[in-house]
Amino acid sequence: MRVGVIGVQGDVEEHIVAMQQALKTLGLRGEVVSIRRSGIVPSCDALVIPGGESTTLSRLMLREGIFSEVLEAAERGVPVLGTCAGMVLLAKEGDEEVAKTGQKLFGLIDAKVKRNAFGRQRESFEVALKMPAIGEEPFNAVFIRAPCYVSVGRGVEVLAKLESEETFKALNMKKGECIVAARQENVVAVAFHPELTDDLRLHHYFLQNVAKKAP
Numbered sequence: 001m002r003v004g005v006i007g008v009q010g011d012v013e014e015h016i017v018a019m020q021q022a023l024k025t026l027g028l029r030g031e032v033v034s035i036r037r038s039g040i041v042p043s044c045d046a047l048v049i050p051g052g053e054s055t056t057l058s059r060l061m062l063r064e065g066i067f068s069e070v071l072e073a074a075e076r077g078v079p080v081l082g083t084c085a086g087m088v089l090l091a092k093e094g095d096e097e098v099a100k101t102g103q104k105l106f107g108l109i110d111a112k113v114k115r116n117a118f119g120r121q122r123e124s125f126e127v128a129l130k131m132p133a134i135g136e137e138p139f140n141a142v143f144i145r146a147p148c149y150v151s152v153g154r155g156v157e158v159l160a161k162l163e164s165e166e167t168f169k170a171l172n173m174k175k176g177e178c179i180v181a182a183r184q185e186n187v188v189a190v191a192f193h194p195e196l197t198d199d200l201r202l203h204h205y206f207l208q209n210v211a212k213k214a215p
């Protein structure tokens with residue numbers, strides 16, 4: 001299988017390495033390619049939109065003709081994993097910040113995203129996150145200027161959310177709906193950075209449960 005990582009901006013290399021590792025540990029044969037121009041997306045069996053700066057990512061993908069290719073592939077059923085900035089771009093609806101920048105969203109997940117959801121209180125933090133879909137053991141989730149989904153439609157499966165009083169207290173935030181991992185059919189979005197830790201369970205989940213159903 002061929003996994004394409006959108007390579008115009010963001011932590012591309014880390015995603016490539018993590019995905020290569022995930023394929024290897026699952027015993028799957030495949031290659032992972034970086035995508036910086038149009039014409040490559042149509043040959044990919046799965047796609048990753050990395051973390052970075054969602055406005056820049058969106059702009060560069062549009063400029064290079066990659067944006068419409070990703071949309072078309074996702075609509076064909078090709079699995080897509082978006083992390084952090086990728087999670088912002090996968091949403092259907094943005095907050096005021098998204099409206100202000102005018103960044104174009106894919107709208108592949110029926111969700112409302114809050115960009116930079118953790119504000120200035122915390123630029124980055126880690127949480128032991130419960131995510132039953134990938135296993136019982138909590139996932140050490142690294143958040144860096146992360147978004148979250150504040151609401152999702154009925155067709156969206158919530159894979160993880162921040163919910164404990166202690167977490168909100170530690171973040172110095174008011175408790176509220178804070179979905180940090182979600183899936184709508186072939187599209188998965190996470191607010192944190194699974195490519196920055198050695199735990200490959202989210203990648204395995206994506207490759208086994210989502211990418212398996214690729215056309």
Ligand code: GLN
Pocket residue numbers: 050051052053054055083084085086088115116144145146147
């Ligand atoms: N705050 C960034 C954005 O909304 C995302 C940060 C990240 O991907 N690490 O574009």
